[in-house]
Amino acid sequence: MCLLTMFNDQPTLSYHALLQHLQVTDQELKSHLIPLCQFKILSKQPTGKEFKMEDQFSVNFNFHSNIIKVKIPVVHSKVQKSAESQDLQKKVEDDRKHIIDATLVKVMKARRKLDHNTLISETTKILALKFMPNVANIKQRIEGLIEREYIERDKEDRRFYKYLA
Known part of the structure; x- marks a missing residue:
């Protein structure tokens, strides 16, 4: 400044x-x-x-420092930091939603038909390399994929999902 x-x-x-x-x-x-x-x-x-x-x-013309190069920190308010961290957190959550969706589709495309627990465990195993996903988030993303017609529940056994091409 x-x-x-x-x-x-x-x-x-x-x-x-x-x-x-x-x-x-x-x-x-x-x-x-x-x-x-x-x-x-x-x-x-x-x-x-x-x-x-x-x-x-x-x-202050009487200012004197023994150090040749004086570094002056800038004070940031806590409100500004918390707002920035909230924005960053929201962006990370949005990015993770897309990553979870892509991983779920990738697993379902490879397996075609899969039960709920296996789908969650395989998705968690793949995503653990990037971040540790929350099971509730995975379930929410599965419901989102069902709504967008990427996958559907099996009509005979509701525990299974089928990939829709």
Whole structure:
């Protein structure tokens, strides 16, 4: 972020001015300002942890570090991380649904007719190399394949499934 270059033109900037010039969200600006203030690269007036629109920031020209290259971490909010992890989890679940469907069809295409327990055990064995599938998810995907007419229950013995070409 070009936050520090803003201070090339003016020695002191308000929080509100930084928000307007950078055109970022309040949370994103805070995540960059917090470490800069903690490492005392920027001075904040009045001092405190909260950021108000009228707070003034200026470069601390007395800043000195023994390290040649200073690494400043960016603070990420827990809300942002949890939202990203939920999105990632949903994407993984969607991908796994397709993988389970493909594996079920592959097993049924090879065997043509199979009982429920054998289908689940063979599918689990194949998928165990990629991830450990939940039996409830496999059953749900079997029902989905029946609805989409990839497989059907045997009319004589309901424990068996038949592959539909």
